Amino acid sequence: MPACESIDCVTVFTHTLDEAIKIDEQARGEESTDPWSKKTPKLVPEHPVKICLPEESPEFYGPFAKKYQKAWEAAVIKVKELGVPVVYVNTELFTEAAKVLYDGPWIAERWAALGEFIDSNPATAVPETEEVLRSGSPENYDAPSLFQAIHKLQAIKRDVKNLLKDAALVMPTCGGTWTREEVSQDPIATNNKMGLYTNHCNLLDLSAVAVPAGEAAPQVPFGITIFSLSEQEGLAAGTANLWVNRSKADEQTKRDNEKRETTNLVVCGLHMRGYPLEKQMRECGAYFIRETLTAPKYQLIKLPGHPAKPGMIKQNKGGTAISVEVWEMPLESLGNFTTLIPSPLGIGKVELEDGSEVPGFICEGYAVARAEDISSLGGWRQVEAVRN
Numbered sequence: 001m002p003a004c005e006s007i008d009c010v011t012v013f014t015h016t017l018d019e020a021i022k023i024d025e026q027a028r029g030e031e032s033t034d035p036w037s038k039k040t041p042k043l044v045p046e047h048p049v050k051i052c053l054p055e056e057s058p059e060f061y062g063p064f065a066k067k068y069q070k071a072w073e074a075a076v077i078k079v080k081e082l083g084v085p086v087v088y089v090n091t092e093l094f095t096e097a098a099k100v101l102y103d104g105p106w107i108a109e110r111w112a113a114l115g116e117f118i119d120s121n122p123a124t125a126v127p128e129t130e131e132v133l134r135s136g137s138p139e140n141y142d143a144p145s146l147f148q149a150i151h152k153l154q155a156i157k158r159d160v161k162n163l164l165k166d167a168a169l170v171m172p173t174c175g176g177t178w179t180r181e182e183v184s185q186d187p188i189a190t191n192n193k194m195g196l197y198t199n200h201c202n203l204l205d206l207s208a209v210a211v212p213a214g215e216a217a218p219q220v221p222f223g224i225t226i227f228s229l230s231e232q233e234g235l236a237a238g239t240a241n242l243w244v245n246r247s248k249a250d251e252q253t254k255r256d257n258e259k260r261e262t263t264n265l266v267v268c269g270l271h272m273r274g275y276p277l278e279k280q281m282r283e284c285g286a287y288f289i290r291e292t293l294t295a296p297k298y299q300l301i302k303l304p305g306h307p308a309k310p311g312m313i314k315q316n317k318g319g320t321a322i323s324v325e326v327w328e329m330p331l332e333s334l335g336n337f338t339t340l341i342p343s344p345l346g347i348g349k350v351e352l353e354d355g356s357e358v359p360g361f362i363c364e365g366y367a368v369a370r371a372e373d374i375s376s377l378g379g380w381r382q383v384e385a386v387r388n
Contacts, residue, residue, distance in 0.1 A: 002113065003109075003110050004106065004109045005113060006036070012024055012027065017237075017244050020209070043234060045237040046232075046234040047238050047242070048166060048167050048239055050084060050086065050168075051086050051169075051239060052086075052168065052170070053079065053086055053169075055089060058172055058175055058197065062178045062193075063179060064177060068172070070216070071214060075213045075214075075222070075224050078246065082242045089169070093156050093159055097156050097160075097204050098195070101200075105146040105148075106136075106203070108137075108140075110133055110136050115136075156204065157205065161229060168228050169226070169228070170225070170239070171198075171224065174193075174194050174197065174223075175193065176193070206230060207229070207230045208226065209237060210223055210225045211223060211240050213243075226240050261330070261331045261332075262328045263328070264326050265326070265347075265359055266359070267281070267325050267361055268310055268322060268324045268379070269310040281327055284333035286327045286328060287327065288327055291324070292324060292325075292354075293353040295319075295351040295352060296321040296353075297318075298312045298313065299313045299320070299373065301367060301372060301374060302372040302373075302374045303344070309345075311367055313362070313365055313367075321353060322375075324350070345361055346361075346362055347361065349362075
């Protein structure tokens with residue numbers, strides 16, 4: 001039963017994206033008994049020209065807020081690895097549109113659908129539900145306020161159309177979750193939060209696909225939603241395809257790595273994420289684990305040559321903590337990887353800030369004579385930042 005008949009739509013829930021598209025093929029189109037239905041062409045997934053991410057940090061809430069935020073940050077990294085240019089956009093437009101749904105006269109459509117039932121059946125509805133519905137009753141909104149909202153929404157639609165042309169927008173499906181007790185204490189506010197990143201969708205005539213994105217915590221699933229203009233809905237489906245296929249590849253890599261013996265490997269320069277030799281790590285079946293610091297016992301030097309690269313030398317006395325990355329690499333790949341490393345660099349044991357010793361890049365001491373000391377910057381990314 002529709003709540004807002006002019007904007008409601010049927011949503012498909014499935015285990016896989018392929019299943020959703022197959023069901024959509026059967027469900028879409030004109031239905032003679034539904035005055036709101038319309039002819040729509042067959043959905044054809046397409047790659048977007050760009051993927052939009054919110055430039056502001058999304059709001060997270062509830063008892064798992066911090067874990068949801070970490071799950072979102074991990075998802076952003078993965079989005080950037082899909083092979084599509086990423087741009088950051090101001091999403092205030094979508095927030096403004098979402099407010100129209102519950103904080104404006106659009107709520108009157110819900111009263112139009114259910115008000116007669118509520119008036120005829122007192123104390124039947126959940127009290128909070130009735131409170132929301134009655135907020136749309138005639139004494140709260142008049143016709144001019146509705147048209148003002150329609151005009152405002154139309155202007156937002158124009159701006160969103162310009163923003164999302166040939167693009168897909170990625171947002172958290174929700175910014176958190178609540179315990180039943182927390183919902184019972186404040187049902188309206190908690191439910192409003194759950195729609196923070198989706199309430200704009202129908203009002204703006206967007207298409208959307210929600211896909212899993214791992215877990216925020218054990219047994220607390222996390223997901224992202226991919227939006228596109230309705231006339232370019234193939235871009236949402238195509239982006240979802242990229243995401244799902246990447247997820248499958250990541251899972252396969254994880255399973256393969258679990259079957260093989262691996263070793264942690266510390267990298268401090270061009271093999272880090274985003275640098276030219278990251279591909280060597282990937283080709284060897286390695287995957288990123290974490291960022292960390294070495295023990296404060298190292299000198300970092302900038303070696304001559306092109307491209308410029310760093311070397312870490314452990315000191316007998318003094319030294320600095322250097323920012324590094326820890327990767328996990330199959331042991332069977334380590335030997336071949338080592339043959340690719342030019343002198344004065346090599347693989348030895350690197351002492352980390354927690355006192356552990358891990359295989360990683362080190363540099364022979366003789367290189368100091370022809371190199372620049374960059375220890376004070378604390379890491380290669382900082383060196384690059386200064387240079388840029």
